[in-house]
Amino acid sequence: MNLALLIIAFVMLGSAAIAMGLRNLIHSALLLIASWAAIAAFFLWAGAEFLAFAQVLVYVGAVSMVVLFAVLLTRQSRLDLNLAPVPFGRALGALIAGSAVAGILFGAILGTPLPAAAAPPPGLTVRQLGLQLMGTHAAALLVVGVILTVALLGAIVLASNEAAPKTPEAR
Amino acid sequence: MSALPSLLRLLEVGPGLRTGFLRLLSLEPVQRPGSTTMTAATADFARATDVDKGAAFLERLPVVLRDWIASFFPESLRWVVGALLAIAVILAVFGSLFALLTLAERKVLGRVQNRPGPNRTGPFGLFQPIADAIKMLTKEDVVPREADQVLHFLAPVALLGFSILTFAVIPYGRRLVPLELDAAVLYFFAAGAGTELAVFMAGWASHNKYSLLAAMRALAQLISYELPLLLSFVPVVMLAGTLSTSRIVAAQAGWTWGFLPHWHVFTPWGFAGFVIFMVAAVAESNRSPFDLPEAESELIAGHLTEYSGFKYALFFMAEYFGMIALSGMAITLFLGGWQAPLPFLEFVPSYVWFALKLLALLLGFIWLRATLPRLRMDQLTRLAWKFLVPLALVNLGTAAFWQLTAHWDGPLSAARWVVAAVLVVGPFLVLGRGLTAGIATRTYRYA
Numbered sequence: 237m238n239l240a241l242l243i244i245a246f247v248m249l250g251s252a253a254i255a256m257g258l259r260n261l262i263h264s265a266l267l268l269i270a271s272w273a274a275i276a277a278f279f280l281w282a283g284a285e286f287l288a289f290a291q292v293l294v295y296v297g298a299v300s301m302v303v304l305f306a307v308l309l310t311r312q313s314r315l316d317l318n319l320a321p322v323p324f325g326r327a328l329g330a331l332i333a334g335s336a337v338a339g340i341l342f343g344a345i346l347g348t349p350l351p352a353a354a355a356p357p358p359g360l361t362v363r364q365l366g367l368q369l370m371g372t373h374a375a376a377l378l379v380v381g382v383i384l385t386v387a388l389l390g391a392i393v394l395a396s397n398e399a400a401p402k403t404p405e406a407r
Numbered sequence: 408m409s410a411l412p413s414l415l416r417l418l419e420v421g422p423g424l425r426t427g428f429l430r431l432l433s434l435e436p437v438q439r440p441g442s443t444t445m446t447a448a449t450a451d452f453a454r455a456t457d458v459d460k461g462a463a464f465l466e467r468l469p470v471v472l473r474d475w476i477a478s479f480f481p482e483s484l485r486w487v488v489g490a491l492l493a494i495a496v497i498l499a500v501f502g503s504l505f506a507l508l509t510l511a512e513r514k515v516l517g518r519v520q521n522r523p524g525p526n527r528t529g530p531f532g533l534f535q536p537i538a539d540a541i542k543m544l545t546k547e548d549v550v551p552r553e554a555d556q557v558l559h560f561l562a563p564v565a566l567l568g569f570s571i572l573t574f575a576v577i578p579y580g581r582r583l584v585p586l587e588l589d590a591a592v593l594y595f596f597a598a599g600a601g602t603e604l605a606v607f608m609a610g611w612a613s614h615n616k617y618s619l620l621a622a623m624r625a626l627a628q629l630i631s632y633e634l635p636l637l638l639s640f641v642p643v644v645m646l647a648g649t650l651s652t653s654r655i656v657a658a659q660a661g662w663t664w665g666f667l668p669h670w671h672v673f674t675p676w677g678f679a680g681f682v683i684f685m686v687a688a689v690a691e692s693n694r695s696p697f698d699l700p701e702a703e704s705e706l707i708a709g710h711l712t713e714y715s716g717f718k719y720a721l722f723f724m725a726e727y728f729g730m731i732a733l734s735g736m737a738i739t740l741f742l743g744g745w746q747a748p749l750p751f752l753e754f755v756p757s758y759v760w761f762a763l764k765l766l767a768l769l770l771g772f773i774w775l776r777a778t779l780p781r782l783r784m785d786q787l788t789r790l791a792w793k794f795l796v797p798l799a800l801v802n803l804g805t806a807a808f809w810q811l812t813a814h815w816d817g818p819l820s821a822a823r824w825v826v827a828a829v830l831v832v833g834p835f836l837v838l839g840r841g842l843t844a845g846i847a848t849r850t851y852r853y854a
Contacts, residue, residue: 262611266558269604286650289593297600301630304607308623362590362650 240281248274261307269300286362465756470582493585497574505727506536512773519777540720548716551614558612563714563721566605570728572598577735578653580745580758591652592644595736596637599691602729603629606700606710609722613713621709624784625700628690631791632697636687638799639680642806643671643740656744665750670743675827676806679835681741683799685768688733690791693726694772696779697787705781734768735761794838805830 248271255267272295279288322330369377473492477485510525510532517524525532550559575598576591578584588594603626610622644650647658661669671677690697701709701722711722738744742764745757782790805827812823 263558266604266608285588286590286593289590289597292597293593293600297597297603297633298630300604301607301626305623305626308611308619362593363648 241278244274244277244281247271248278262304265300265303265307268303269296272296272300286365463754463756466581468756469580469758490585497585498571501574501728501731504731505724506540508727508731508769509539509723510535511770512776515770515773516777519774543717543720546716548718549713551713553614554713555612555614558608559713560718562605562609562612563718563725565608566602566725567721567728569598569601569605570725570732572601573729573732574735576652577732577739578656578744579735579761580756583745583758584653587653588651590650592640592650592655592736592740595652595732599729599732600633602725605725609714610710613710615713617707618710618712621700621706621712625693625710627784628693628697628699628787631788632687632690632795635683635791635795635799636691638796639683639687639802640736640740641799642676642680642803645803645806646671646810652739652744656739656746659743660746662750668743668746668748670741670746672741672743674809675824675831676802676809677741679798679802679805679831681737683795683802684737684741685771686795687791688730688737689772689775690787692730692733694730695776696782698776698781699784699787702781730772731765731769734765734772737768738764789842794842797838798834801830801834 251267251270251274255264255271258264258267273292276288276291276296279285279291473489476492477488480488513535514524514532525535528534528538550556573595575586576584576588576594584591586594606625606629607622610618610620610625613619643655647655649655649658659668659670663669667673672681693700699706699709701711711719714722738761745761747753747755747757747760808830809823809827812819812826815823
């Protein structure tokens, strides 16, 4: 059994589980980020180097900031950061829904016939990855780019106020 | 119960592709994996043993020393020893460089301001860093009662950890890369992204409104300047066709007409990229004139308000490490890495060239601090979004033009230079006019 995988899985699942249990939203967010970092470690373990670093750059670097800013800007005060305990019924519902999804996923994975022998490692270099993205999957890449641009423009439209800015004083 | 092992087997995708530092945990025997990802140790050993028999002795010295020390250990442990040695050397060299840099900064700043600088501790004040270290270690460590104790402690540790991680992929000399990765440049900036998190933790955990506000301001700055920083090196990756730092350095080997090095900084797009990269690097490492996050003279040191003693020193250690690492990356990407500037100077070991370039850039940082006044927050963000980001985007086009016209020669070669230069200077002038519109050229009247 592979010790590294066990440690990674423990950190990934453990931090996610504790994040759900904590009352303090900021602590939960930071633990969620730790979980993302563990996912990056898992990619690294699996040999997907580029994906791992992209995961760190995007999730630990950028998405984490969005989450933290959102938490801080939507709360009224520091005391507001502590969540009230969830009623029993809701917790039970969440548990049932979660285990149903997990059951479906497990069933699907275990039911899929997969080659028993270990497949040869793909050994993708960054260059091959880039050629794939720019060649075979160029259309998908462009569509993703357009979607992100539209999202950015929407955010700007939502955030901008129509009032004409006052004359800028000294710059 | 048979479900669990089969699921775990599924997850073992590529057993041959696991990378080095994870192998440290499982302690498996090392085998050379396919082609791309190899551990630092195996790659270095393969190259150190059979290649470069004819290279100069000094050039080979670090690798020879490493192999000699590793030869005392059994075969299966040598890659661990090699990796640990690399870590120890990095910590020792850059730790002492940090100490000397604090002294050099105070000395140079003093000279620029027409005063001697620290000169009481030891000859020429040379023991000043030691005195500073003792002072920092013996100071009381005050933590506010209301502070989030764990995060307050974790913030400086995480910041320092992330900034040390970035040293792993910089090629310090011929065959002197601690960790040879296929996506090394991406690794460097991914490790650097973690510092923002540490700044947030420091500001939030202090339970002080000034700390929190300053941390938000610092984050706005770091995120704004991340963009030009990342955009400015994309042309290098595009033209070198690789994300591996050692191959980017190799792509800059050689000279035109025997004296003009093929460094990226000596091309129009490379020059623009280098300048944008350095401006963004100054801002990313919180150095003057972009030192708003910690503006000790105006903003009571920002997110560091509630820190004291050695934790406070750790923040500055991380700042200097970040500065050194970004300078090292700038050298790798634009200044030819460890390559000698002229052919007849190649007898000097490669790591000496790297060190000289590094010291030059670091002195440049200090010079900037002595020369420029601090920017205001709105000026800072305007510079990033309205000037550096568009320039970096235009620079992508310039680099593409340069690449597509690589086969032009003779008189066309001159045309290539002129067009590329116009593509660099034109947007600079237009955007610069836009940036200073309304305040125009200042006229100074003498009283």
